[in-house]
Amino acid sequence: AQKVTQAQTEISVVEKEDVTLDCVYETRDTTYYLFWYKQPPSGELVFLIRRNSFDEQNEISGRYSWNFQKSTSSFNFTITASQVVDSAVYFCALTTMDSSYKLIFGSGTRLLVRP
Amino acid sequence: DTAVSQTPKYLVTQMGNDKSIKCEQNLGHDTMYWYKQDSKKFLKIMFSYNNKELIINETVPNRFSPKSPDKAHLNLHINSLELGDSAVYFCASSQDRFYGYTFGSGTRLTVV
Numbered sequence: 718a719q720k721v722t723q724a725q726t727e728i729s730v731v732e733k734e735d736v737t738l739d740c741v742y743e744t745r746d747t748t749y750y751l752f753w754y755k756q757p758p759s760g761e762l763v764f765l766i767r768r769n770s771f772d773e774q775n776e777i778s779g780r781y782s783w784n785f786q787k788s789t790s791s792f793n794f795t796i797t798a799s800q801v802v803d804s805a806v807y808f809c810a811l812t813t814m815d816s817s818y819k820l821i822f823g824s825g826t827r828l829l830v831r832p
Numbered sequence: 833d834t835a836v837s838q839t840p841k842y843l844v845t846q847m848g849n850d851k852s853i854k855c856e857q858n859l860g861h862d863t864m865y866w867y868k869q870d871s872k873k874f875l876k877i878m879f880s881y882n883n884k885e886l887i888i889n890e891t892v893p894n895r896f897s898p899k900s901p902d903k904a905h906l907n908l909h910i911n912s913l914e915l916g917d918s919a920v921y922f923c924a925s926s927q928d929r930f931y932g933y934t935f936g937s938g939t940r941l942t943v944v
Contacts, residue, residue, distance in 0.1 A: 750930045756873070762922065762935040769930065806873055812929050819888060820865075820924075820933055822875040 719744045721811050723823035730799055731831050738794040738826045740809030746770075749813040751785065751792045752820070757805040765807075768792065799830045835859050838923050838936035845913055846944055853908045853939045855923030861934070862927060863887075864906035866898060869920040869938070881906055913943045 720743040730736045742751065753765040766776060768785050776783045780797045796803050809823040836857045845851050857864060865888075866878040880888035881900040895911040910917060920940050924933040 750932075752932050754935075760920065760940075761937045762924075764932055764934070767930075767932050808875065816929075819877050819880070820929070821877075825873045825875075827873075 719746075719749075719811055719813055719816055719821050721809050721821055721823035723807075723809055723826050725826045726824075727827040727829070729829045729831065732801060733798050734830075735795060735797050736799050736828065736830075738796075738807050738809075738828065740792045740794065740823060742790050742792065742809070742811045744811060744813050746813040746815060749811060752810040752812075753783070753792075753794050754808045754810060754822075755805045756808065756825070762808075765794075796828075799828075801830050801832055804828060804830045834937075835934050836923055836925055836936040838921075838939050840939060841937065842940050842942075844942045844944065847913055847915060849913050850909070850911045851913060851941070852910070853921055853923075853941070855906045855908070855936055857904055857923075857925040857934070859925055859927070859934060861925035862903060863925060863929070864900065864903070865924045865926075865933065866906065866908050867922040867924060867935075869922060871919070875922070879906075879908075910941075913941075915943050917941060918943045 722741045749770045751768045755763045782795045784793045806825045806827045808825045811821045839854050863882045865880045879898040884900045897909045900906045920938045922938045923936040926933045
């Protein structure tokens with residue numbers, strides 16, 4: 718069975734601090750995709766990144782970076798120099814070859830960035 | 833143009849009523865979904881249609897019935913609403929499951 722665990726329920730940081738959101742996944746499939754979504758207070762779900770199981774390169778996009786490690790089944794997300802606008806709930810998600818088009822979400826991490 | 837649009841955005845209704853939520857996507861995607869987000873923010877899939885065919889039907893009460901008149905529309909009808917149905921319902925679409933979903937803005941359903 719597939720599963721995504723986000724052990725950090727809530728994180729609070731002061732603006733300009735770096736913060737890492739953890740994501741651990743479980744699957745027996747060798748082909749899978751991992752995602753991060755952001756849900757700001759306004760409620761919509763915003764796509765941030767997609768990563769496939771064959772590409773372990775880390776990715777950087779502005780202040781955002783992602784660290785994918787198959788050895789530890791983790792796909793962690795780091796925000797550098799956090800800003801108040803980064804305050805949101807962040808979801809890690811997984812889809813696999815046999816998940817029948819299902820996107821399986823973790824329980825989310827609420828990030829609060831204080832001024 | 834909104835890629836995935838849901839209506840209404842807010843829905844307040846009494847227990848026992850029947851209500852529908854509509855979803856339309858203009859992305860040309862083949863697959864559409866309904867997800868439920870509970871009060872603890874947990875997101876869980878309810879249904880999925882691929883080219884008007886039901887392909888995922890999770891453990892959802894029979895009071896919930898999806899309807900897909902064409903591949904651009906996936907509506908959710910709920911009969912005999914209960915307090916526990918209060919949640920945010922998200923519609924989404926995808927062309928390829930590995931590409932990810934595009935979500936609608938959500939419908940906040942409150943049953944009183």
